[in-house]
Amino acid sequence: MAYTKDELIEMLQKLAKDLGRTPKFYEVSQRQSIVNHFGSFNNGLEAAGLPVNAIRKQYTGEELIQILREAEKELGRPPKAKEIKQYYAIRNHFGSFNKALEVAGMKPAFKRAVYRNRTVYRYTREELIEVIQKAEKELGRPPRAREISQRGAIANCFGSYKKGLEAAGVKEEEGLTEEQLIDILQTAARKLGRTPREVDIPEYQRIIKHFGSYNAGVRAAGLPVNKKSKSN
Incomplete structure (x- = not known):
């Protein structure tokens, strides 16, 4: 909504009256309109006849x-x-x-874009490397793809999740045990409320390699086999 300067001044004065003091930047929902009209938030406060909030130093x-x-x-x-x-x-x-x-x-460092009411963050290489390294430090081991919410951004930026790990100086976790693979399948099944498909499991190729087929891994995890699967 477009506001006039007079409307913005009136809003600031009303809010100041309600609060009993000069409103702070984050307390004013029209703050961006104020900055656009007056050049800065403090200029807007001055235009409304309100004392400027004290800061350590007034910078130009x-x-x-x-x-x-x-x-x-x-x-x-x-x-x-x-x-x-x-x-x-x-x-x-x-x-x-x-x-x-x-x-x-x-x-x-990263830009925010909104598509169909969904916010998408665009990360730089440095931001994604920092995400991976932080996750490794917190987990005490290389993070798995499913444990990183930015895994899609990592794959897009570096070509694959594995290459993202390499760029961050993190070695991909070596061969998972049968118990770990079964746990991955069972954990995914609990979250999904159904037997996970290959597309639901980033480690599905390891499951195929270890058990001979994806469905063999599903059976080993005590889960019902999906009717249709890429690997049988």
């Missing part, structure tokens, strides 16, 4: 851009929000951290 846009560029030079890549201590000053001034990166001529 040029100073904030310089902070981002210095961080990029030091890191060798665009900085992430958590790596910049002036994050809130940047967000308040530009409306969002990614917007500030764009103004500074940088690409965000």
Whole structure:
């Protein structure tokens, strides 16, 4: 919805009255419209005759851009929000951290796009490598594909999940035992509420190799065999 400056000023003043104080950036649902109209959230507060929320230092846009560029030079890549201590000053001034990166001529670490009311995150190679390495550290072993929610992004970025592991310096888990393969099938069956098909199991090729066929593995797991299967 498009707002006029007067409408935005009225919204800020009403919210301030309801709160008994100056509203903070995250408390205003129209914050992006305010930034677009007034140049920054604090400018909008001033236009509404409200005291600006105190921050450690009042930075100019040029100073904030310089902070981002210095961080990029030091890191060798665009900085992430958590790596910049002036994050809130940047967000308040530009409306969002990614917007500030764009103004500074940088690409965000990952972009968010919405398709049919579904949010899709586009990760960089560095982001995906970090996801894999973090998972390995938490699990104490190489993560399996089904344990990584970004497995599709990893496969698309590197060509396959296995190549993603290699890029992250993580060795693929060596031969799974029969007990582990059976556990994988049974765990998937509990989650799905039915016998898993090959497409449901990232390790299905290992199951075929170990048991001679996918259905032989299903039987070994004590599960009913699907009527149709790629491997019998």
